[in-house]
Amino acid sequence: MSDGTETALSSLVQEGSFFIDGEWVAPLDGATLDVEDPGRAVTIGRIGAASPADVDRAVAAARRAFDEGRWTGLSGQDRSVLIWRLSDLIEQNVEELARLEALDVGMPVTQARAMIGEAVKMFRYYAGWADKVYGESVEIGPSAMRFQGFSRKEPIGVVGLITSWNAPLVGLGMKLPAALAAGCTAVLKPSEEASLTTLAIGRLAVEAGIPAGVVNVVTGVGTVTGAALTEHPAVDMISFTGSVPVGKTIARAATGNLKKVTLELGGKSPMIVLADADLEAAIPALAVGMFWNNGQICTAGTRLFVHDSIAEDVAQGVAEAGRAMKIGYGFDEGVELGALVSKRQLDRVESYVAAGREEGARVISGGARLEGDGYYYPPTVLTDVTPDMRVVKEEIFGPVLGVMPFSSVDDAVRVANDTEFGLASSVWSRDINNALTVARQLRAGRVNINIHRAGGVQLPIGGYKQSGWGRECGPEGLEEYLETKSVVTRMWN
Ligand code: NAD
Numbered sequence: 107m108s109d110g111t112e113t114a115l116s117s118l119v120q121e122g123s124f125f126i127d128g129e130w131v132a133p134l135d136g137a138t139l140d141v142e143d144p145g146r147a148v149t150i151g152r153i154g155a156a157s158p159a160d161v162d163r164a165v166a167a168a169r170r171a172f173d174e175g176r177w178t179g180l181s182g183q184d185r186s187v188l189i190w191r192l193s194d195l196i197e198q199n200v201e202e203l204a205r206l207e208a209l210d211v212g213m214p215v216t217q218a219r220a221m222i223g224e225a226v227k228m229f230r231y232y233a234g235w236a237d238k239v240y241g242e243s244v245e246i247g248p249s250a251m252r253f254q255g256f257s258r259k260e261p262i263g264v265v266g267l268i269t270s271w272n273a274p275l276v277g278l279g280m281k282l283p284a285a286l287a288a289g290c291t292a293v294l295k296p297s298e299e300a301s302l303t304t305l306a307i308g309r310l311a312v313e314a315g316i317p318a319g320v321v322n323v324v325t326g327v328g329t330v331t332g333a334a335l336t337e338h339p340a341v342d343m344i345s346f347t348g349s350v351p352v353g354k355t356i357a358r359a360a361t362g363n364l365k366k367v368t369l370e371l372g373g374k375s376p377m378i379v380l381a382d383a384d385l386e387a388a389i390p391a392l393a394v395g396m397f398w399n400n401g402q403i404c405t406a407g408t409r410l411f412v413h414d415s416i417a418e419d420v421a422q423g424v425a426e427a428g429r430a431m432k433i434g435y436g437f438d439e440g441v442e443l444g445a446l447v448s449k450r451q452l453d454r455v456e457s458y459v460a461a462g463r464e465e466g467a468r469v470i471s472g473g474a475r476l477e478g479d480g481y482y483y484p485p486t487v488l489t490d491v492t493p494d495m496r497v498v499k500e501e502i503f504g505p506v507l508g509v510m511p512f513s514s515v516d517d518a519v520r521v522a523n524d525t526e527f528g529l530a531s532s533v534w535s536r537d538i539n540n541a542l543t544v545a546r547q548l549r550a551g552r553v554n555i556n557i558h559r560a561g562g563v564q565l566p567i568g569g570y571k572q573s574g575w576g577r578e579c580g581p582e583g584l585e586e587y588l589e590t591k592s593v594v595t596r597m598w599n
Pocket of ligand 1: 268269270271272277295296297298326327328329331332333334336347348349350352353355356369370371372373403404405501503529573574
């Protein structure tokens, strides 16, 4: 099937350029990076590689747009209409955006389409918030001297939105519309592995009528472009999605002007299957919870705890469900799992599985890269794993599951919580009381029951422990982009 790359990369993106102050601009030093289709291991285009001077231009544009009130000067209702219009444009361009996302990330185009549908919902949800940003009022003071006080919610200012490659538009959908609803202006820095759809959003924002300079996009490597944005003194906040080590670097780099930082970081999420779980329903859902998007999802259920009495059946069942998933090029019919995003990611997965084998893990399915062009690795299930193994402790960000039997639920919860991460989790049981008891005990920002990874934009998501700072989605996600000001006036009688 043709993906259309024979002609031009896309009508939505100007190759090798950034989107700053409402127009495409070339890198000052002309530097670019190749864009690779990981499904075929071929170069399909290029993006600009922003130097600190390019980042400076983008930040200056966002700063001007904020300080001149181009965005905050509009009423909440007007901003709401414009954010909604942007959501309409994303929806109208879903085919082209899905094609770009699938080419860039390696995911099936059907999945990319669904993810863009999710992003549209996120823009619409926050469009609805733009005219509902207000504080509270209170009368204060002793009887003899009264004060009337109220709080105002104000946008934090210029925000840098740095995102990962695994789900570019969903990741952006958790940040940009909330920032816009709050009244912020933004500089977007997508991952160098998958920047195309984020670039397109810059252009679509202007087409939607959002004033120039409100949404700017720079691309480039993290250690140069991302670092320049993080350190920039005219940026008021960084909202980051990515790995724990880079999150820590960002937190340190932000100290120059003490800009606010929110961090959506990695995970090693447990799925805990109690003895009374409905296995017929659970097994395929556990496989999806782990292997969807090749496990390249921050919330992937990578540690499977199963009651002794059913452990073998569940491990074999999930392995079988993984084997049945059709792997292939994202534009081929019926494909459920595409390529990993890059050779680097493929090598990483391979080296983790090798380390697992060396430490004594047994591979009951998958366990070897697929031959041929592109970076394909099959769903892999490891048994005989222990909590101290690297494959169980560290985030692999690939299709590798470790299965651990347990005899007591308390032990399972204790081991599940014994991790530096705390992003997501799930518990599986026919007894809602048992499930809710475990839900209360798990130290994670999200617990799902009888499914892994469910939740809409209405509910916040974020990490306990080293999985992050702050929350995205829901009213909490909006609040991150707001400052609160108190105004108090003396009353004369
Ligand atoms: P990464 O940390 O390597 O990169 C993320 C982003 O940070 C990229 O845009 C990158 O260019 C940039 N970056 C890298 N070094 C930087 C620096 N020194 N200063 C500023 N920016 C820098 O992560 P990744 O490989 O793109 O994504 C995978 C990671 O993201 C996994 O750990 C995954 O769990 C996490 N993730 C978390 C969530 C969440 O919501 N919690 C969602 C998706 C992915």
